[in-house]
Amino acid sequence: MFDNIDFKLKNTEATNTDFLSEIPSYLDMITGEHYFNRERVVSGVLGNVNNDNYFKVTVSNTGVNIKDGSLCKYYLGNNFKTLGRSETQKAIEKLSDTLHLPIEKATVTRIDVAQNFIVQNPVQVYYNHLGEWKNDRETCKRCPITNGTGEIEGINYIKRLGCLVFYNKIKEQRSKRQPIPELYQNSHVLRYEQRYKSRLPQSLNVERVTAEMLYNEAFYIRCIDFWKNNYFNIKKINDITLNFEAMKGKTDLYNMGVLALIEMVGGEINLVNQIKEAQKSGNLSKKQAYDMKLAVTTACKTKDGITAQNEAILELDKKVKEAVKFYR
Numbered sequence: 001m002f003d004n005i006d007f008k009l010k011n012t013e014a015t016n017t018d019f020l021s022e023i024p025s026y027l028d029m030i031t032g033e034h035y036f037n038r039e040r041v042v043s044g045v046l047g048n049v050n051n052d053n054y055f056k057v058t059v060s061n062t063g064v065n066i067k068d069g070s071l072c073k074y075y076l077g078n079n080f081k082t083l084g085r086s087e088t089q090k091a092i093e094k095l096s097d098t099l100h101l102p103i104e105k106a107t108v109t110r111i112d113v114a115q116n117f118i119v120q121n122p123v124q125v126y127y128n129h130l131g132e133w134k135n136d137r138e139t140c141k142r143c144p145i146t147n148g149t150g151e152i153e154g155i156n157y158i159k160r161l162g163c164l165v166f167y168n169k170i171k172e173q174r175s176k177r178q179p180i181p182e183l184y185q186n187s188h189v190l191r192y193e194q195r196y197k198s199r200l201p202q203s204l205n206v207e208r209v210t211a212e213m214l215y216n217e218a219f220y221i222r223c224i225d226f227w228k229n230n231y232f233n234i235k236k237i238n239d240i241t242l243n244f245e246a247m248k249g250k251t252d253l254y255n256m257g258v259l260a261l262i263e264m265v266g267g268e269i270n271l272v273n274q275i276k277e278a279q280k281s282g283n284l285s286k287k288q289a290y291d292m293k294l295a296v297t298t299a300c301k302t303k304d305g306i307t308a309q310n311e312a313i314l315e316l317d318k319k320v321k322e323a324v325k326f327y328r
Contacts, residue, residue, distance in 0.1 A: 001224050001327050002083045003193070006067040006110035007095075007211055013063075013105040023059045026099050036060070046098065047074055052176055064101065067110070071095075080169065080181050080189075082114050084327050089215035104212040108200060111209070113227040114193035116169050116184070117319045121312055123168045123190045127152045129313050130166060131237035131267045133159075133230070140164075140233075157234070161203040164230055165193045192320070194227045221328060228324045236313050237267030243308045252306050258299035259307060268300050 011019055020040060024030060027044035034041055039060050047054030047069065055069030072079040075091035083091060096103040119126065133140035138159065145154035145167070154167035169191040173180050200209045204222065213219045247253060265271045272293055279289035 001113050001115055001227065001323070002088050002111065002214060003070050003072045003079050003114045004068075004110060004112040004195075005071040005108060005211075005214070006065075007103060007106040008063065008065050008109050009101060009103060009106035010063040011061065014101050017101065019059050019064060020061055023057075023064055023099060023101070027057055028054070052178055053077065064099070066095070066103075066106075078178075078181060079114075080116055080184055082116070085215050085217065085220045088220075092211050092214065104210070106211045108209040108211055108214065111196045111200065111214075111223065112193050113196075113223050114191060115227075115320075115323045117190045117192070117316070117323075118184065118187045119190050119312075119319070120188070120315060122188050123166075124152060125312050126190055126316055127155055127166065129236050129310060129316075130155055131235040132269050133157045133164070133233050134235050135233050157230075161199050162194065162196045164234075165191075165195065167191050190316075192227075192231065194230055224324050224327055228320055231320050232317075235267070235269070236310075237263070237270075243306055246306045255299040255302050256306055258295055262296065262299070268296060271296055 011017070017023070020042065024042045024044060027046050029045040029049065030042065031045060032043040034043070039062065041058055041060045044057050044059070045054050046057050046066070053070070053073040055066045055074065057067075058065045070079045071088070071091050072081070072083045075083065075087065075094060092103050127144070130142075132142055141158045143156040143158055144152045145156060147153050153171070154165065157164035167190075169189040170180060170184065170187070172191070196203050201207055204219075204226070206213070206219070247256065262268050262271050265274065275284065275289050275292045275296075278284040279286065284292070
């Protein structure tokens with residue numbers, strides 16, 4: 001389930017290598033040369049730029065940085081299928097052989113844990129069901145990605161040490177003018193990624209993240225479990241359809257009306273926030289705002305039995321669980 005990986009290998013991990021005289025010759029293209037802190041740095045590319053399958057590489061006497069590329073594309077040719085544990089090991093071995101370096105000893109500075117899901121509905125349907133990310137120990141901001149017409153094209157959840165991203169994989173591939181594998185043609189494909197871009201040890205509760213840890217069983221399971229748990233920390237909105245067969249009286253009808261309003265405004269949190277804003281602006285008294293928030297809370301607590309969960313969310317929940325089970 002790994003995709004983009006950035007590596008940083010210091011010369012202390014490959015003591016018999018003259019980085020500047022040897023490594024540039026193994027690159028597919030040299031793109032430039034400059035000096036940083038009076039140190040010569042050679043920049044280049046490893047892979048094929050034309051099919052968007054490459055890493056950016058910088059080399060100096062102190063080491064090499066390999067970044068801004070998909071390890072999955074590098075090994076498999078595309079990233080519709082992501083890397084399992086054994087494939088990750090083989091991909092790192094291929095990178096090591098190509099550069100004649102012990103990449104398994106490199107420090108990892110970015111990890112993307114990701115999976116593509118062939119889903120029954122257009123991906124926009126699933127965006128509408130993904131609400132706020134809830135965790136007592138951490139905050140996470142939900143940021144819809146919109147186009148020029150205001151249509152949602154994806155969702156970012158911005159965390160302190162990374163982010164979660166949902167987007168249309170087919171649309172991304174077409175925008176890059178890249179081929180779509182036959183299995184995914186004429187399908188709706190939703191991509192879910194967890195991106196770690198800084199302070200990986202703190203995010204993953206380890207002292208240091210190295211390339212060889214990516215195919216260590218315990219560490220690999222930890223990464224995909226975090227990916228799964230973060231998905232289930234997202235509060236689902238619009239995740240109910242009204243179940244009139246289960247209604248028993250006017251109280252259920254009242255609660256059903258409140259639930260319908262909650263769906264219309266995009267979830268419980270959005271409605272409560274609107275009530276709070278109305279109180280601040282003077283349109284509602286403190287008592288009125290309290291009664292309305294209580295009605296919302298009560299309706300949400302009693303939704304079991306008078307509502308039926310939406311099939312799109314049930315489908316996505318199942319696919320996330322199955323992905324973790326398969327890749328474990």
